[in-house]
Amino acid sequence: xxxxxxxxxxxxxxxxxxxxxxDVVVEGGRVAAVGEGVxxxxxxxxxxxxxxxxxxxxxxxxxxxxxxxxxxxxTVETGARAAALGGFTCVLAMPNTEPAIDSAGVARExxxxxxxxxxxxxxxGTITVGRAGERLSPMGELAELxxxxxxDDGSGxxxxxxxxxxxxxxxxxxxxxxxxxxxxxxxSGGHMHEGAWSSRLGIPGQPAExxxxxxxxxxxxxxxxxxxxxLQHLSTRRSVAxxxxxxxxxxxxxxxxTPHHLTLTDASCAGYDTVFKVNPPLRTDDDVAAVRAGxxxxxxxxxxxxxxxxxxxxxxxxxxxxxxxxxxxxxxxAVALTHLDLPPARVFELMSWRPAxxxxxxxxxxxxxxxxxxxxxxxxxxxxxxxxxxxxxxSRSRNTPYAGMRLTGKVRHTLLAGExxxxxGEAQR
Amino acid sequence: MKHLLAVAxxxxxxVDHLLGLTDAFAEVGRRRVPKVPALQGxxxxxxxxxxxxxxxxxxxxxxxxxxxxxxNFSVSSSSVSKGESLRDTVQTIEAMGVDxxxxxxxxxxxxxxxxxxxxxxxxxxxxxxxEHPTQALLDCYTIRAHLGDLEGxxxxxxxxxxxxxxxxxxxxxxxLLGAEVTLVAPPTLLPPNLDGWPVRVSHDLxxxxxxxxxxxxxxxxxxxMTEALVPSLREYTARYGLTARRVDTMGDKSLVMxxxxxxxxxxxxxxxxxxxxxxxxxxxxxxxxVRMAVLFELLGSGPVVPPRxxxxxxxxxxxxxxxxxxxxxxxxxxxxx
Numbered sequence: 001x002x003x004x005x006x007x008x009x010x011x012x013x014x015x016x017x018x019x020x021x022x023d024v025v026v027e028g029g030r031v032a033a034v035g036e037g038v039x040x041x042x043x044x045x046x047x048x049x050x051x052x053x054x055x056x057x058x059x060x061x062x063x064x065x066x067x068x069x070x071x072x073x074x075t076v077e078t079g080a081r082a083a084a085l086g087g088f089t090c091v092l093a094m095p096n097t098e099p100a101i102d103s104a105g106v107a108r109e110x111x112x113x114x115x116x117x118x119x120x121x122x123x124x125g126t127i128t129v130g131r132a133g134e135r136l137s138p139m140g141e142l143a144e145l146x147x148x149x150x151x152d153d154g155s156g157x158x159x160x161x162x163x164x165x166x167x168x169x170x171x172x173x174x175x176x177x178x179x180x181x182x183x184x185x186x187x188s189g190g191h192m193h194e195g196a197w198s199s200r201l202g203i204p205g206q207p208a209e210x211x212x213x214x215x216x217x218x219x220x221x222x223x224x225x226x227x228x229x230x231l232q233h234l235s236t237r238r239s240v241a242x243x244x245x246x247x248x249x250x251x252x253x254x255x256x257x258t259p260h261h262l263t264l265t266d267a268s269c270a271g272y273d274t275v276f277k278v279n280p281p282l283r284t285d286d287d288v289a290a291v292r293a294g295x296x297x298x299x300x301x302x303x304x305x306x307x308x309x310x311x312x313x314x315x316x317x318x319x320x321x322x323x324x325x326x327x328x329x330x331x332x333x334a335v336a337l338t339h340l341d342l343p344p345a346r347v348f349e350l351m352s353w354r355p356a357x358x359x360x361x362x363x364x365x366x367x368x369x370x371x372x373x374x375x376x377x378x379x380x381x382x383x384x385x386x387x388x389x390x391x392x393x394x395s396r397s398r399n400t401p402y403a404g405m406r407l408t409g410k411v412r413h414t415l416l417a418g419e420x421x422x423x424x425g426e427a428q429r
Numbered sequence: 430m431k432h433l434l435a436v437a438x439x440x441x442x443x444v445d446h447l448l449g450l451t452d453a454f455a456e457v458g459r460r461r462v463p464k465v466p467a468l469q470g471x472x473x474x475x476x477x478x479x480x481x482x483x484x485x486x487x488x489x490x491x492x493x494x495x496x497x498x499x500x501n502f503s504v505s506s507s508s509v510s511k512g513e514s515l516r517d518t519v520q521t522i523e524a525m526g527v528d529x530x531x532x533x534x535x536x537x538x539x540x541x542x543x544x545x546x547x548x549x550x551x552x553x554x555x556x557x558x559x560e561h562p563t564q565a566l567l568d569c570y571t572i573r574a575h576l577g578d579l580e581g582x583x584x585x586x587x588x589x590x591x592x593x594x595x596x597x598x599x600x601x602x603x604x605l606l607g608a609e610v611t612l613v614a615p616p617t618l619l620p621p622n623l624d625g626w627p628v629r630v631s632h633d634l635x636x637x638x639x640x641x642x643x644x645x646x647x648x649x650x651x652x653x654m655t656e657a658l659v660p661s662l663r664e665y666t667a668r669y670g671l672t673a674r675r676v677d678t679m680g681d682k683s684l685v686m687x688x689x690x691x692x693x694x695x696x697x698x699x700x701x702x703x704x705x706x707x708x709x710x711x712x713x714x715x716x717x718x719v720r721m722a723v724l725f726e727l728l729g730s731g732p733v734v735p736p737r738x739x740x741x742x743x744x745x746x747x748x749x750x751x752x753x754x755x756x757x758x759x760x761x762x763x764x765x766x
Contacts, residue, residue, distance in 0.1 A: 199620035200437070202537040202558030202597055207621070271545075272538025316516035318536030320557070 005032070006420060007039035008379060008413070011049025014345045015056055015369045016353050024054055026375040029418030034369055045420065047413045049379050055348040056366045057089025057376040057414065058333060059355040061149070061178070061256055062232060062304035064325065065091075065121070067113060068106065069098025074309035074396045076110060080117035081429065082307070082329040082395040084421045087378035087411040090356070090365045091307075091329070093123040095131070096154040102126040102137040107145050118414070118421040118429045120376070122361065124149040127166045127177060133158050136166055143173045148360045151178035153232060154279075156214050158184050163218065167227035176254075176358070178230040181214035181239070182206075182280065191320045193266040193281040201269060203319055208236040208287070211280055215239045219246040222253055230358060231255035233306050235280040237290035244299040254358050256304035257291045259328060259335040260401060264288075268401065274315045274322035275399050278308070281324075292340065295350065302355040303347075305332045309397035327400040330393050335402065337382060337409030344382050344409075352378075364417075375418040384410035394427060432544045432551040433723050435560045436601040444569065444605055450722035451570050451715070457494060458718055468497035471728050474527040476502045476519065476543070477554070478534040483689055483713060484554050484563075488531050491720035497728070500527060515539065516546050523547045528728050532556070537594075550727040558592050564688055565598035567719040569606055571712050572643055575684055580607035585637050587613040587669055588647030588696050589658075591620050595688045596647060600628055611637055613669065617658040634669050638678050645686045646671055646696045662695055672698045676706075684708050 008024040013034060023039030025032045039046070060083065066074040076093070083091045093110055095101030101110060107123050114121025125142040129135045131152040139150055150170060156179050157163045170177050187210035192198050194205025215231055219242060222229040234240055234255050243255045260278060265285050268276040276282060294300040308325025315322050336347045356366025364374045388405050390398035414422035421428050430443060457463055473492045477485055492499050502522055522530065529550040532540045537557030544551040555561040572579060584603050590596040590612050603610050604627040611629045612619060619630065631637050638644065649665055659665045671685065685707045693699040702709060
């Protein structure tokens with residue numbers, strides 16, 4: 001529908017430059033006009049944005065799409081649909097698939113699967129072959145395919161010398177290394193945060209220090225190598241403090257926090273419901289407060305979902321046998337708007353233009369809503385109330401920790417490169 | 430009470446009530462024919478994912494003395510080894526028509542999960558490091574039988590608290606009944622965080638032994654050596670093993686307890702296990718009565734229970750128990766639940 005025009009009428013546009021009442025006219029996949037009343041004449045499709053905020057589409061730096069290898073839990077197609085329904089126009093696929101995204105062949109497959117879906121799918125690559133932590137992946141070859149982020153997510157690179165080499169090599173390519181910070185030996189056998197709750201429940205825990213040790217190490221290595229390092233899903237008070245100090249010291253680190261580490265605590269595990277099993281584990285009230293404070297003061301650069309689908313049969317196992325991870329794409333924005341006590345513009349900043357810049361996707365995502373830009377947009381009704389129903393989600397899995405929770409804020413429309421992929425809360429692809 | 434999942438969920442009244450029921454069932458156990466028809470027509474299923482001899486047999490004996498039918502789910506020969514999910518397994522068992530599922534599992538929390546998935550009553554027969562509630566009840570019953578009310582009593586639990594479901598149940602049960610509980614272990618064998626636990630902590634057994642009414646020893650597992658939790662069994666025994674010499678420093682009436690199976694020569698010296706003050710065999714004996722009480726409490730009430738008035742002579746006068754009367758099977762085929 002390249003020749004057609006779409007009018008987003010009656011909303012308030014929110015981007016990095018501020019907030020204003022404006023219609024948005026989209027033509028040929030790009031924003032053609034922005035301004036009050038510019039949509040008065042209508043177009044081929046008029047999308048009602050009354051009472052809504054029109055924002056650059058959201059960008060997720062941390063999405064597990066499970067394909068190839070775990071298609072029973074999610075596919076690129078279903079994950080992209082969930083993303084669009086959550087207001088995302090760009091997601092970064094994590095490489096812990098089976099096989100891992102550690103070669104140009106697998107990366108091409110994932111990118112190919114992403115074409116024509118509801119969301120732009122970019123992919124990360126692994127730091128080490130097979131995420132085994134032994135040999136460097138062909139980062140140069142992957143970078144030529146457009147891969148900008150490398151991570152062994154699901155686990156951290158344990159060998160400090162190998163991580164140093166990876167950072168040095170990445171610096172030469174101009175790419176970013178993202179780390180799942182966790183000292184595997186110290187954390188080994190732990191299935192939740194080690195603390196008062198794990199002690200009571202008799203579930204082996206992993207201490208906050210298992211995360212903090214690697215945050216500390218990677219900051220030191222970033223200082224040593226000058227590499228750009230992105231610390232994934234920080235979850236403890238001291239991790240946030242370490243990141244703040246690193247930034248104050250001028251080290252090139254960025255970091256993210258997940259909606260669940262900003263809202264849920266280890267007390268959620270009291271009923272042994274495996275939906276609350278996640279890695280890093282849900283921490284204490286004090287940690288949640290500190291991560292939220294880090295988000296408020298800018299230490300934490302962005303919100304990332306760590307959308308981690310698992311099939312019901314995988315989660316319906318004993319707590320210490322179930323895989324860690326929870327869904328996030330379709331609830332992240334609403335959870336942030338409902339629970340973070342931040343103005344919507346600030347939430348969009350943390351979920352759109354900041355992550356877009358960290359990913360290097362800001363040519364097409366997260367930029368100003370202005371004429372000439374690619375029309376990657378989300379239209380969000382900040383007052384719409386809804387109750388999370390796991391069975392109503394577009395994800396192939398149902399492991400949301402927010403089941404039954406009433407949230408405020410819902411995506412009404414999503415435009416991907418000018419195409420309406422979500423209209424009135426319904427996916428169009 | 431719908432399920433028995435954890436002592437931490439119980440109130441003082443519920444514990445007292447179960448111990449009262451246990452009195453009545455202990456009396457049944459002393460009869461020439463130690464059997465009552467209280468749970469006739471009811472079916473209790475075992476779901477044991479972990480080897481257990483004494484707990485399994487004890488529950489089985491309890492169910493049989495209550496005239497319940499039993500269904501045995503053997504893990505090794507089951508679909509579990511074929512990769513079936515836990516939920517599918519328990520729902521399959523329930524579909525066969527069971528009134529209670531007695532669950533033992535190596536993973537903490539499985540009984541709580543099972544209770545969410547089925548309508549049958551669920552009894553926790555020990556889950557991971559979490560709880561073993563019937564063990565705690567029989568421990569309380571045994572202490573009360575030997576020493577009377579637990580109020581103000583000083584009890585030490587000695588050994589591998591961190592990995593012990595018995596400790597996690599006993600701590601709550603003992604303190605609920607008013608005892609002062611001290612955990613005695615090296616820091617490596619204590620849970621990493623004891624916030625909110627009604628306990629004192631000591632790393633020195635000799636320092637606390639003289640003041641105790643009960644010393645409760647936990648089994649020291651050999652695999653803890655490989656986890657760098659203690660340097661050697663020899664060093665553990667030297668510092669925490671209950672030897673005859675240490676027993677001599679205890680009060681005359683104080684009791685030695687152990688949940689079994691004992692590692693003689695490690696946490697308990699062989700000759701100590703044989704002393705009159707050792708209550709280990711009583712613990713096992715009382716286990717049957719406690720488990721009868723629990724099964725009756727969960728299954729005996731409701732439509733199939735006969736009126737309280739028809740108490741059989743021989744029952745405790747102050748506790749007219751429906752269990753002691755002949756009962757009839759449920760009205761229709763699995764019409765209950």
